[in-house]
Amino acid sequence: MPELPEVETVRQTLLPLLKNKVIVDVDIYWDNCVITKDFKHKITGQHIQDILRYGKYLVFVLDEDVMISHLRMEGKYYIHQPRKKAHHEHVVFHLNSDEYLTYHDTRKFGKFELISKSMYLEVPPLSLLGKEPKDSDSRSLYQKLTHKRIPIKMAFLDQHIIAGLGNIYVDETLYRAKIHPLKPCDKITQKEVVSLIKHATDVLEHATSLGGSTIRTYHAVHGVDGKFQNELKVHTKKDEPCERCQTPIIKIKVGGRGTYVCPTCQKQ
DNA sequence: CCCGTGCCCTGGCGGC
DNA sequence: TGCCGCCAGGGCACGG
Known part of the structure; x- marks a missing residue:
């Protein structure tokens, strides 16, 4: 359901809360939503430098890679203090601020992917995206x-x-x-x-x-x-x-x- | 190349 | 009340 205006709203909301934070660990509870193998290992230790948006795709700009996130129908992010895992929470990013960025998706349609910063615009999905x-x-x-x-x-x-x-x-x-x-x-x-x-x-x-x-x-x-x-x-x-x-x-x-x-x- | 179909998923709702 | 089947839909794989 999130389309460009909703994804842009997510971007604007998350950016000031996440900018310059470090991802110190990741828990993945639903493997199918992560396309990249070795995702956890690759993303750990990288800063969130910026968050961009192309069409309905969110792009978290890290140190070496970008994390491309598509919310599809019902994907949502929450930022909160440590707590017990909630229902439909599929990915939990641990931040160096002792906060957690959690990804919640009832229908499990959303996807995460890591692509190197130097080429993410030259390869699918973003290379195939039309203009806004x-x-x-x-x-x-x-x-x-x-x-x-x-x-x-x-x-x-x-x-x-x-x-x-x-x-x-x-x-x-x-x-x-x-x-x-x-x-x-x-x-x-x-x-x-x-x-x-x-x-x-x-x-x-x-x-x-x-x-x-x-x-x-x-x-x-x-x-x-x-x-x-x-x-x-x-x-x-x-x-x-x-x-x-x-x-x-x-x-x-x-x-x-x-x-x-x-x-x-x-x-x- | 172009286009249609099915798949991935689950909660909610209508029907019986 | 309870159960079953269907619907919602973004993007992609696949087949004609």
Whole structure:
């Protein structure tokens, strides 16, 4: 569930709390969430110099490596004093401040990976990541879309095409741009691409400024809840009147994803 | 290359 | 009340 605004909120929350701390040990309780072998040995002793974000990926900049962390659906970080291990806590980083950074993930979908600092942008997953909407130019995005027949919503969920959007913010972007999520990419005009980039940029920026959205079980860091869920126009609004035309919002499936759409405003 | 499907996971919910 | 099956979904592997 965390998309760009939620991940950015996590980054901003964690950075001042973790900057310059040393990872003195790591406990891994669920091996499958750690891709790198010898993770514990390699990360031990490294400082957290910085925390960056690319799309929905968090990048902890250490001394020799970066730790790439993807929260997927329900991954969360907590910082706290020593205590008994909690349910669904899969990785615990011991810090030199006698605090613990713990990673909590009910569905165990999140992943950790260590890659050397000198090459992490040149190898997957980050080498394959598309540009974020704010950095996208309409000409090259239009070129990426124009030969595809998949629905525009699926293309905007594909992080190789454009990075940072997930199910919530794609629905909001398409609503604002008045484009139907099922519209095939090869029917999208250059002008619509310009509009999509603008609305995606705006919605992500607005959501980030409000700390992201807190829906379902997601919240950024313990005690930090977003406010953008109050600004949603279509997502989760099934049967509620469209703000623009009063037509009830409907819920459909697009590529297997629950999708909210105004059947009047959003034309195919 | 392009696209669709299934997998990974678990808690929560609807149905009986 | 209890149990079963289904759903949610980001990213990737795999197959046609």
